[in-house]
Amino acid sequence: MSRARTTAAPPLGPQRPTPARPLPAADPAWSADPYADALRAGRGPLFLRRADGWLLPLDVERWCAEPDPADLEVLGRCEGAVLDVGCGPGRLVAALGAQGRRALGVDVSEAAVAHTVRRGGRALRASVFDPLPGTGRWDTALLMDGNIGIGGDPAALLHRMARVLTAGGLLLAETVPYPDVDERVTVRVTGPHDTPGALFPWARLGTPALLRRARACGWRAADRWSTDGRTFVALRRTRNRRTHPARRPHGTRQRREGAAGPPAPARHPTLTPDASRPTSDASRPTPHPPTLTPDARHLTPDASRPTPDADARRLTSDA
Structure with a gap:
């Protein structure tokens, strides 16, 4: 297990009231009653x-x-500022915060974000394909609990994660514990009474399939391991490789990356979105900026520090 890297936290500054902004439209797949219930x-x-x-x-x-032992193993590998993509009810974000580490969860589900905040974590209601705070300055990103399937297009998600992370940043992803699995499917969330939900694209990848796709997208494998029947991969961005523009799956509209600019290294860094989907994420157009929880409003990776050098919810098993 690698030792977590510590970084100086940027000054947060005083909390200032901000004008109310409209909430983004709730994602119909992960905001459906069965999931929230x-x-x-x-x-x-x-x-x-x-x-x-x-x-x-x-x-x-x-x-x-x-967090269980498998989760704790992942948390022990995290470096610097951590972005948990598809954070769900926030067990990992809350655990990182309790350790005094800088972490932000991102999820399209209002219920998941609210649950994360109640646990003491910081969370943002948005898709990973939306404009996100601190793009290009996160040290570690998490795709746990099967969230490599977000959007149903692993290549698009891997390219997006390369833009979110700092050069040489670390991506920790959970894979399906069956090596032959490599599928892109259409699914819906359903509860015990078979309540119909919106269809959305999803993907399921075993470790070999993820490593193949990662290499094709300019990532290199740093490690792979299993704990308590769950399987994981650590990937590093390849330095000095051109990153493909992130694309939203299925042609949904997206603002040009950089149109609003990344958060500047100002006196009090804020979560102003830069420009550029789906935990629990499903692909969707979002007409409004992401909604920040009060605790997340001033949370970004440190914009003033130099880029560090690189070293070398899961889905349960098939029914």
Whole structure:
């Protein structure tokens, strides 16, 4: 296990009231009643239902619990400022915050963001393909609990993560614990009463499939491991390689990256979006800027420090 890298925290400055802004439209897939109800209850049953009727159970109880040994192994590998993509109910963000580390969760579900804040974490309601604070300055990004499937297009997600992270940044991803799995599917979230939800694209990758796609997208494998039946991969951005522009899956509209500029290294860095999807994310156009929770409003990676040198919710197993 690598030692977590510590970085100087930027000055946060006083909290100032900000004008109210409209909430972004709730994602119909992950804001549906079955998902929100399961998070409120802290338990399932909850499933991803494929178009052919096949069900994949979602491990809501583990998501809502404290981090388990496999989670703690991942947290111990995190470096610097951490972005948890598809943070769900926030167990990892809250745990990092309790350790005094800078972490922000991103999720399209209002219920998930609210749950994260109640646990003491900082969270932002947005898609990873939306304009995000601190783009290009996060040291570590997490794609846990199967969130490599976000958007149903792993290549698009990997290119987006390369833009979010600093040069040489670390991506920690959980894979399906079956090496032959490599599929892009259409699914919906459904509860015990088969409540219909919106269809959205998803992907499931075992470790070999993720490594193949990562190499093609300019990533190199730093490590791979398994803990308690769960499998993980650590990837590093390849330095000095041109990053493809992030694209939203299925042609949804996206603002040009950099149109609003990244947060400047000002006296009091803020979460002003730069420009540029989907935990629990499903691809969707978002007409409004992401909504910041009060605690997240001044959270960005340190813009004033030099770029560090590089060294070398999961989905449960198939039904």
